[in-house]
Amino acid sequence: MNQIESVNFWKHLQNIIIFFLFIGFTVVLWLIMNFDMNNQTYSIFIEFENAHGIRQGTSLRMRGINVGFVKKIKIDLNSVLVLGSIKSRYILIPKNSIIETNQTGLLNDTVIDIIPLDLINERESKDVNVLSSQCLKSKVVCHLNYLQGERGLNYDDLVRAATRISQRFDDPSFFELLYMFLQNTIELSNDIFSITLDVSNLISIFYSILKKRLESY
Known part of the structure; x- marks a missing residue:
């Protein structure tokens, strides 16, 4: 009875060793197939x-x-x-x-x-x-x-930049400077318009004089 049990034990142990060897071989083969130098x-x-x-x-x-x-x-x-x-x-x-x-x-x-x-x-x-x-x-x-x-x-x-810009708009001194800039711009545009109008009148007068002289000849 002991000999039979011993034989069965060794057979069982051999099956376990073969099983683990098969698993190890499969893992190694998978690693080789999936190994990439990249x-x-x-x-x-x-x-x-x-x-x-x-x-x-x-x-x-x-x-x-x-x-x-x-x-x-x-x-x-x-x-x-x-x-x-x-x-x-x-x-x-x-x-x-x-x-x-x-x-x-x-x-x-x-x-x-x-x-x-x-x-x-x-x-x-x-x-x-x-x-x-x-x-x-x-x-x-x-x-x-x-x-x-x-x-x-x-x-x-x-x-951060948007916050700084919004803070500038809330600053009263900013609006004061903006108002002065717009006021000066309007005054400057009025002066430019007046100068343009005077130059246009001067050109018109000069053209009329030149036309009369040419007609006199």
């Missing part, structure tokens, strides 16, 4: 004077397409340093690019827009590997390169 990411550093609503997970866009996201944010003494992750090493960013923060959507979500100012030759781009040390000689941004960002479209600035 999944190799690279990182860039971007410095801003202010965070402008940037947080972890903020999208990085180039030509309107999402090419990465913000991994980390570090506040320095005089600036904010952002670590951005680009989705693929085949996404090339020209070094001569404008990087700015913009607000989009109804909720004013902040995104980082990368605006290339140079065109990259396709032949040159095929030989560029942003992860290699040779990339430093190219015209594209390499792994762990440092870039300077700036502030772009911001609805807070628009609201």
Whole structure:
């Protein structure tokens, strides 16, 4: 009886081992089939004077397409340093690019827009590997390169400007200056009209005299 139980135990154990080996082989095969070199990411550093609503997970866009996201944010003494992750090493960013923060959507979500100012030759781009040390000689941004960002479209600035304009309209001195300007403009237009009328009369008189003299001849 013990021998039979022992044999059954080892058979059961073999079935379990075969099952796990099959599962492991399936997982490895799936990883091999779905592995893509494009999944190799690279990182860039971007410095801003202010965070402008940037947080972890903020999208990085180039030509309107999402090419990465913000991994980390570090506040320095005089600036904010952002670590951005680009989705693929085949996404090339020209070094001569404008990087700015913009607000989009109804909720004013902040995104980082990368605006290339140079065109990259396709032949040159095929030989560029942003992860290699040779990339430093190219015209594209390499792994762990440092870039300077700036502030772009911001609805807070628009609201602040509109508030200042409304405050100016509520200022009595503004209306006093506006009234003086309109009064001087009206007086100036009256003077111009009077001068124009006098010149017109003078031309008319001169024309009449010239006509009479010509008729006398």
